[in-house]
Amino acid sequence: MALHGYVLMGNHYHLMLRPVERIWAAGCTGSPRPTAFISTDAIVRVGHLFQGRYKSIVVEAEGYLLSLSRYVHLNPVRGKIVGRGNPVERRRRLRNWRWSSYREYSGLAKGQPWVTQERVLGEIGGAAKARRLRYRRFVEEGLLREIENPLEGSKKGV
Numbered sequence: 001m002a003l004h005g006y007v008l009m010g011n012h013y014h015l016m017l018r019p020v021e022r023i024w025a026a027g028c029t030g031s032p033r034p035t036a037f038i039s040t041d042a043i044v045r046v047g048h049l050f051q052g053r054y055k056s057i058v059v060e061a062e063g064y065l066l067s068l069s070r071y072v073h074l075n076p077v078r079g080k081i082v083g084r085g086n087p088v089e090r091r092r093r094l095r096n097w098r099w100s101s102y103r104e105y106s107g108l109a110k111g112q113p114w115v116t117q118e119r120v121l122g123e124i125g126g127a128a129k130a131r132r133l134r135y136r137r138f139v140e141e142g143l144l145r146e147i148e149n150p151l152e153g154s155k156k157g158v
Contacts, residue, residue: 001019003017004069005105007099008099009099016120064150070142073139076100077091105139106135
């Protein structure tokens with residue numbers, strides 16, 4: 001599996017995963033390799049990682065992965081409790097949230113070797129050196145206005 005992004009919260013997590021070609025080809029030859037979004041809100045984990053309640057969707061449309069990534073990365077500053085404060089306070093909390101791939105994506109921290117960012121940053125377009133800043137602006141724009149939930153109306157199941 002290739003990990004495109006993640007957010008770890010106190011009571012749930014979000015992962016953006018893509019099967020690598022060898023694994024995917026074993027079961028679905030000839031099919032494009034979609035990205036899977038996996039989310040769980042289980043507080044206590046027992047047994048297998050995906051045991052219990054979780055949601056997965058298949059990501060195939062161009063640009064959808066970028067919107068999904070923004071939605072995932074804004075998770076630490078959304079909601080009744082963690083979403084409190086003005087946009088400047090929420091931006092500070094977002095940039096300081098250590099349990100997320102956002103800091104690496106936005107150029108605020110060194111990237112982890114186990115997180116693959118090229119596919120998402122490639123959707124932002126433009127010169128490669130400017131993509132992290134453009135991604136940061138794109139995500140943080142979501143602090144100023146309500147963004148659409150990309151999970152609404154998505155195809156379920158991987």
